[in-house]
């Protein structure tokens with residue numbers, strides 16, 4: 474069955490690891506900044522996820538969460554257009570996680586590749602916990618709670634979105650059934666108004682008979698844009714397009730982040746655990762110094778030895794920061810030994826320092842005014858809770874969990 478997204482909402486999260494670095498910026502954040510002007514975006518700090526591996530010492534959690542929010546704002550996330558919030562402040566995530574845990578086979582969680590990989594990688598920690606096994610399920614709850622169309626993540630998170638889709642499918646299959654569904658859906662078509670009813674039928678037929686995805690998209694937009702029908706009818710009509718059950722938790726799609734390979738100062742992947750990073754808010758002198766001593770092609774022992782940019786970590790920075798002519802100049806100069814490494818790094822240092830300078834500037838406002846940050850986040854938490862509440866109401870109804 475097709476699994477096209479139903480809304481254009483975007484949702485993503487990050488674990489609070491402390492101050493972000495250029496690798497985080499170019500690997501995720503820069504993409505979020507662009508997305509926020511194209512789609513309604515929800516971005517959150519996954520502080521509960523940090524607990525799955527860091528449960529022993531939680532003393533830095535609040536500080537890391539705050540640091541990360543400031544980094545986000547410094548990088549250009551705009552709280553006027555995007556919703557920024559903190560997972561633990563929206564307890565609905567926990568409720569959906571619990572409900573989904575009832576229908577999730579253990580084997581699905583055990584076979585998520587990150588489960589065994591991470592346990593091996595973090596062998597010094599005891600990760601034989603319930604919470605750690607449930608990591609991808611908590612992530613599924615994070616996602617499905619907002620019923621997004623797209624989830625921008627890197628390659629390493631694709632498996633988690635994949636399991637999210639499987640869980641959504643299982644949920645809809647189990648709880649999206651309804652006595653007399655077809656009759657109710659047919660009646661709901663009538664509610665769309667004469668013109669739209671006919672259009673809905675035509676588009677549904679085109680999709681069902683010819684598998685025409687564009688018709689499915691148009692039919693969904695038609696249903697979504699119709700203010701006259703009830704929420705229940707909307708779900709019926711969306712579900713009826715593809716089959717015989719309500720589509721309570723739509724399957725989201727991965728929006729794979731194009732990631733330039735920005736290497737760390739020592740030539741390995743830029744990562745906090747390697748201590749080879751450049752922080753988003755580091756002071757310009759330190760940044761310049763770090764870049765001046767950044768590793769280069771080991772073949773260039775002397776200034777007169779030619780080098781190969783492909784063997785040089787600095788080159789990965791040129792690919793991100795330099796325009797074509799600068800890159801051509803650097804590559805030719807390197808191969809012919811007509812420029813030295815310091816000379817090669819000069820335009821780069823300028824570009825990075827300028828970029829970081831802008832971020833520092835933007836961050837300062839928040840650093841000096843904790844109330845400002847608090848206000849932004851509590852507003853974001855509120856907005857997130859509204860959406861989360863709506864989803865949970867429908868989830869509860871579908872599962873016959875009624876308070877009265």
Ligand code: TRP
Pocket residue numbers: 484485486487488519522611612615616624625626630633
């Ligand atoms: N697991 C993600 C990471 O480590 C963080 C995360 C938690 C997330 N919940 C999410 C990402 C929901 C996207 C959607 O990067």
Ligand code: SF4
Pocket residue numbers: 769770773780781782785786787788803806807808812813814815817818
């Ligand atoms: Fe690297 Fe530039 Fe030195 Fe070549 S000249 S080794 S690309 S820093």
